[in-house]
Amino acid sequence: MELGAPLAGVRVVEFASFVAGPSAGLALAQLGADVIRVDPLGGNVDHRRWPLSTATGESLYWNSLNREKRSVALNLREQAGRDLLLELATAPGPDAGIVVDNAVGRDWLAYDALAARRSDVISVKVQGRADGGGAVDYTVNSSSGVATMTGPADSSDPVNHVLPAWDLLCGQQVVSAVLAALRRRDRTGAGAQIEIALADVALAAVADLGWYSEAAERGDRVRHGNHLYGAFGVDFATADGDHVMVAVLTPRQWVALGTATDTAESLAALADSTGSDLSTDEGRYAQRAQIEALLAPWFAARSTSDVHSALTAAGVLWGPYRSTAQVAADFAANPGGEPVLARLDQPGIGPVISANSPMRIDDAYSGTRPAAALGADTEAVLREVLGHGDADVARLREAGIIAV
Structure with a gap:
């Protein structure tokens, strides 16, 4: 019914x-x-x-x-x-x-x-x-x-x-x-x-995020640019000059990142030399700059397409950087690629990119x-x-x- x-x-x-x-x-x-x-x-x-x-x-x-x-x-x-x-x-x-x-x-x-x-x-x-x-x-x-x-x-x-x-x-x-x-x-x-x-x-x-309580205890948080706070995550540039955002929030994702980038041994050596437990958010966050330095050459040496394929195959948590114009162009080329978006004929304007409700009922x-x-x-x-x-x-x- x-x-x-x-x-x-x-x-x-x-x-x-x-x-x-x-x-x-x-x-x-x-x-x-x-x-x-x-x-x-x-x-x-x-x-x-x-x-x-x-x-x-x-x-x-x-x-x-x-x-x-x-x-x-x-x-x-x-x-x-x-x-x-x-x-x-x-x-x-x-x-x-x-x-x-x-x-x-x-x-x-x-x-x-x-x-x-x-x-x-x-x-x-x-x-x-x-x-x-x-x-x-x-x-x-x-x-x-x-x-x-x-x-x-x-x-x-x-x-x-x-x-x-x-x-x-x-x-x-x-x-x-x-x-x-x-x-x-x-x-x-x-x-x-x-x-x-x-x-x-x-x-x-x-x-509700605990940020004011943190500030009351520690003072203002130091800025981190594109680095995540309290975990490992940052953007990397590819050989084509594009950027991808990589985030690690679980032990499985950490293993996947080392596998995808062929850096598992180097990351293990970093853990030994610094005495850091890189299986934890705290350990990865403390060594974020060194981890970024170890990983960056792998991204810089590969095309955007190859980077996307390798990260996806290994199960890395990642996302591309796209401009709004790129999102619009991707939608025009493949309207079904983002099913929440929809083409709509708006009277007085013409074809526009609209959206469904994100709720799928x-x-x-x-x-x-x-x-x-x-x-x-x-x-x-x-x-x-x-x-x-x-x-x-x-x-x-x-x-x-x-x-x-």
């Missing part, structure tokens, strides 16, 4: 910009929820965010994060537009009344305003800081301490990474919050007011659907969810509350 998508029938109203909230909405939609994204007329502040398509000028970012959702655009400067958003967020139904937003400081969308219309509403609000202050991924990362741990060993300058990791992690916290609150409501009938601060997500994650990927044009579903949603007739829709059009 076909069970269908796990969240089929669940309706979520999303009023959020940038990455955390929209990434949560995308994940919920990929699980089958009907996610209705609401934007102001003309688009929210992220509607034109880079990267843009060189062919059409449309935002690749916006159209990627907002696929799978329905799009409603309202004049939120007017009370009538705000009322429509509140009505959508609190519309009846056992699997409705769920809103995800990052509208901090907008009292008209506060939990009390929602709960006054529906007592069991589930409200998940993304904030910058728990005290109400503003923050984004890049300011949160800088204050978490991670930027001072990242970068070349011979530099003391902070290094930002380009991945909005805290935003993406926050988005998954939002998904967890929605599912937990929905489960509780199903059991007790109670709604939920949930607030998730981006800064809290970052601080909690770093604390019943051994299948989710599939992917394009983003709707801004406001494309406004009238349909008002009719379907709120029961507005043609006269109501025409009146809202004439009043400038919805777009023509």
